[in-house]
Amino acid sequence: MQKIVIDPMTRIEGHMKVEVTLDNTGTVVEARSSGLLYRGVELILRGRDPRDAARITQRVCGVCPVPHGTASALCLDSAFGISNKIPKNGVILRNIILASEYVHNHILHFYHLCSLDYADIVRAVSYTENDFEPLRQFASRGELAPFMPRYEGDYRLNDDDNKALVLHYIQALEMRRKAHDMLALFGGRTPIQAGIVAGGVTSQPTTDKVLSFYWRARELYDFIANAYLPDVLRVAKAYSDYFGIGAGCGNFITFGFFDLDGDEPDYAKRKRLLKQGTTDRSLKYEALDLSQISEVVRHSWYDDDGTPNPKKESAYSFIKAPRYNGITHEVGPLARLLVNYASGNEEIRKELEILMGELSIGVDSMLSVMGRHIARAIEAKVIAKALCDWVLKLNPDEPTFVPYELPSHAEGIGAIDAPRGCLMHSVRIENGVIANYSIISPTTWNGSPMDDNGQRGPIEEALVGTKVSDPENPKEIARIVRSFDPCIACAVHVTNLRGMLIREVRIFA
Amino acid sequence: MPKVLVIGIGNILMGDDGIGVHVVNELLRAGLPNWIEVVDGGTHVFSLLPLISDAEILVIIDAIDAGLCPGEMIKVWLDAPKIAEQAKMKRLGQLSLHEVDIWQTLSAAKLLGKCPKNVLLIGIQVGSIEQSCEISPNLSERMDEYVASVRDACLKLSAQTGWINGGVDDAHC
Numbered sequence: 171m172q173k174i175v176i177d178p179m180t181r182i183e184g185h186m187k188v189e190v191t192l193d194n195t196g197t198v199v200e201a202r203s204s205g206l207l208y209r210g211v212e213l214i215l216r217g218r219d220p221r222d223a224a225r226i227t228q229r230v231c232g233v234c235p236v237p238h239g240t241a242s243a244l245c246l247d248s249a250f251g252i253s254n255k256i257p258k259n260g261v262i263l264r265n266i267i268l269a270s271e272y273v274h275n276h277i278l279h280f281y282h283l284c285s286l287d288y289a290d291i292v293r294a295v296s297y298t299e300n301d302f303e304p305l306r307q308f309a310s311r312g313e314l315a316p317f318m319p320r321y322e323g324d325y326r327l328n329d330d331d332n333k334a335l336v337l338h339y340i341q342a343l344e345m346r347r348k349a350h351d352m353l354a355l356f357g358g359r360t361p362i363q364a365g366i367v368a369g370g371v372t373s374q375p376t377t378d379k380v381l382s383f384y385w386r387a388r389e390l391y392d393f394i395a396n397a398y399l400p401d402v403l404r405v406a407k408a409y410s411d412y413f414g415i416g417a418g419c420g421n422f423i424t425f426g427f428f429d430l431d432g433d434e435p436d437y438a439k440r441k442r443l444l445k446q447g448t449t450d451r452s453l454k455y456e457a458l459d460l461s462q463i464s465e466v467v468r469h470s471w472y473d474d475d476g477t478p479n480p481k482k483e484s485a486y487s488f489i490k491a492p493r494y495n496g497i498t499h500e501v502g503p504l505a506r507l508l509v510n511y512a513s514g515n516e517e518i519r520k521e522l523e524i525l526m527g528e529l530s531i532g533v534d535s536m537l538s539v540m541g542r543h544i545a546r547a548i549e550a551k552v553i554a555k556a557l558c559d560w561v562l563k564l565n566p567d568e569p570t571f572v573p574y575e576l577p578s579h580a581e582g583i584g585a586i587d588a589p590r591g592c593l594m595h596s597v598r599i600e601n602g603v604i605a606n607y608s609i610i611s612p613t614t615w616n617g618s619p620m621d622d623n624g625q626r627g628p629i630e631e632a633l634v635g636t637k638v639s640d641p642e643n644p645k646e647i648a649r650i651v652r653s654f655d656p657c658i659a660c661a662v663h664v665t666n667l668r669g670m671l672i673r674e675v676r677i678f679a
Numbered sequence: 680m681p682k683v684l685v686i687g688i689g690n691i692l693m694g695d696d697g698i699g700v701h702v703v704n705e706l707l708r709a710g711l712p713n714w715i716e717v718v719d720g721g722t723h724v725f726s727l728l729p730l731i732s733d734a735e736i737l738v739i740i741d742a743i744d745a746g747l748c749p750g751e752m753i754k755v756w757l758d759a760p761k762i763a764e765q766a767k768m769k770r771l772g773q774l775s776l777h778e779v780d781i782w783q784t785l786s787a788a789k790l791l792g793k794c795p796k797n798v799l800l801i802g803i804q805v806g807s808i809e810q811s812c813e814i815s816p817n818l819s820e821r822m823d824e825y826v827a828s829v830r831d832a833c834l835k836l837s838a839q840t841g842w843i844n845g846g847v848d849d850a851h852c
Contacts, residue, residue, distance in 0.1 A: 351729070
């Protein structure tokens with residue numbers, strides 16, 4: 171056979187690069203987060219039937235099609251004047267489809283992306299218990315390769331905890347299957363669902379679907395409560411220094427999500443399971459005002475009118491810098507947790523206080539790498555519990571969809587939190603077709619570059635001041651960036667002050 | 680349980696990158712026997728793990744950049760050492776879920792003990808991967824060839840595993 175070297179191409183989602191500069195003590199003195207790919211989804215949507223947006227925008231991102239589909243449907247609802255007319259069944263089904271994706275995402279993120287930063291899979295191969303037989307066989311065939319190489323020198327879990335993490339890593343693969351089965355039950359298919367549309371949801375709940383969903387949701391809840399949360403605690407106890415690493419900007423914003431009341435047309439005021447709003451280190455809750463959001467471009471490859479300009483000298487990213495009240499804000503699970511803690515959400519308060527008690531930490535410590543993992547796990551539990559409740563509230567005899575007329579001229583906006591944070595879609599319709607469409611996605615907030623006032627983006631801010639113990643093995647940097655769950659392809663560059671490249675780690679083959 | 684799973688991978692918003700999905704859509708239009716499941720996999724291949732681990736035979740259609748002429752198609756049987764070799768050297772810089780690729784997904788299926796016995800990669804050399812919903816002419820004019828080729832491969836494979844009576848000798852196309 172002819173020898174051909176092949177590589178399926180790296181999927182194109184918006185390449186990101188994180189570049190940090192160290193001083194001679196190994197401390198990060200500057201950090202730059204750059205998006206290296208221009209994306210202009212409006213170019214594709216312009217001139218199309220507005221309803222296409224809820225399908226096409228799902229393809230913007232391979233990891234979160236469902237949140238984009240949902241934000242787009244809400245955006246179209248508002249443009250069509252039906253945002254407060256979606257039938258109750260439709261509202262619940264949208265929650266259920268998106269929440270299944272949330273739970274899937276959080277389990278995937280912790281176990282399959284992050285846990286092997288902390289658990290030692292190499293040591294696990296030497297365990298003699300029967301449970302580890304598949305792993306031993308796997309390793310004996312030389313198939314551990316995907317887990318190698320890794321940053322060495324900092325695997326601290328004791329054997330009992332290490333065993334739990336590695337076994338749950340494998341079990342979590344099965345759990346994700348259940349979450350996707352759930353998604354497909356009402357979303358029609360996975361990974362790119364077809365259920366959520368403007369006006370509601372296309373599928374009708376039936377008793378057997380409801381039951382089939384319910385039992386899977388219970389299993390997922392049990393896994394989260396009895397494996398995921400305890401595992402995060404195991405890691406948090408062994409790596410307690412990571413409560414002091416990666417604090418970030420200290421300001422938080424969320425659009426909230428999971429509508430509990432479809433009657434309020436304004437998404438910023440609608441009653442949601444996780445409330446919309448902002449907070450900061452003082453933990454004072456402030457209501458959300460969408461008009462305070464702006465995007466600036468001094469360090470982005472755009473002219474002031476938004477035209478892409480890759481030659482702009484002051485720029486280093488295709489990501490714009492969204493700010494709220496002109497200030498850098500972090501988005502994602504930690505933002506949702508702290509905003510809801512501040513606003514007095516009793517369930518969140520209770521869950522967080524139990525964990526903080528067990529770890530002997532205060533809320534301040536939550537502004538950290540470990541805090542983000544804990545926030546994600548608590549949220550997964552709260553949402554999985556809600557899933558079990560919601561599915562039993564579906565009524566097979568009631569509609570899931572409201573008919574509507576397509577307007578010839580209209581504007582709409584959809585604002586929800588995706589698993590990674592604030593997601594906003596907006597549309598302008600002229601002559602019955604899309605005249606303009608824009609998206610501000612979560613990683614635009616967290617991965618944003620410096621703004622016009624010299625304020626860094628949240629990931630940049632979380633990196634600066636970090637002590638890198640071994641520049642050849644910059645595990646602190648990787649752990650900080652991963653704790654944000656960025657929705658991008660990244661390369662980490664570690665550069666010392668003289669600008670000499672110590673190490674370049676690229677992901678692409 | 681599907682015996683044969685065909686997955687098209689790619690981003691249909693990025694020109695030829697979406698060729699796998701376009702081929703799958705054509706296959707769905709053309710129709711296939713009901714034991715062959717055809718899936719539009721999008722770009723988050725790690726989320727396809729549950730589907731993959733249910734299949735006996737997996738056919739992946741993906742865009743490749745192997746320095747061939749745009750539109751050229753290659754078929755490669757993937758065995759364990761090849762998968763392990765391709766999947767390595769990835770974890771260090773892997774910061775986002777987007778970097779979990781098809782190789783690592785197959786590795787995870789192996790870890791579960793549920794990797795399909797036969798994995799065939801049908802790779803199509805890209806021309807242009809600019810932002811567009813259209814594929815370039817070099818590829819689109821060969822669409823019938825791609826569809827026929829995938830269809831043939833699926834039928835031969837089914838025959839070889841005794842799932843249908845085909846009597847075809849060479850399933851390795």
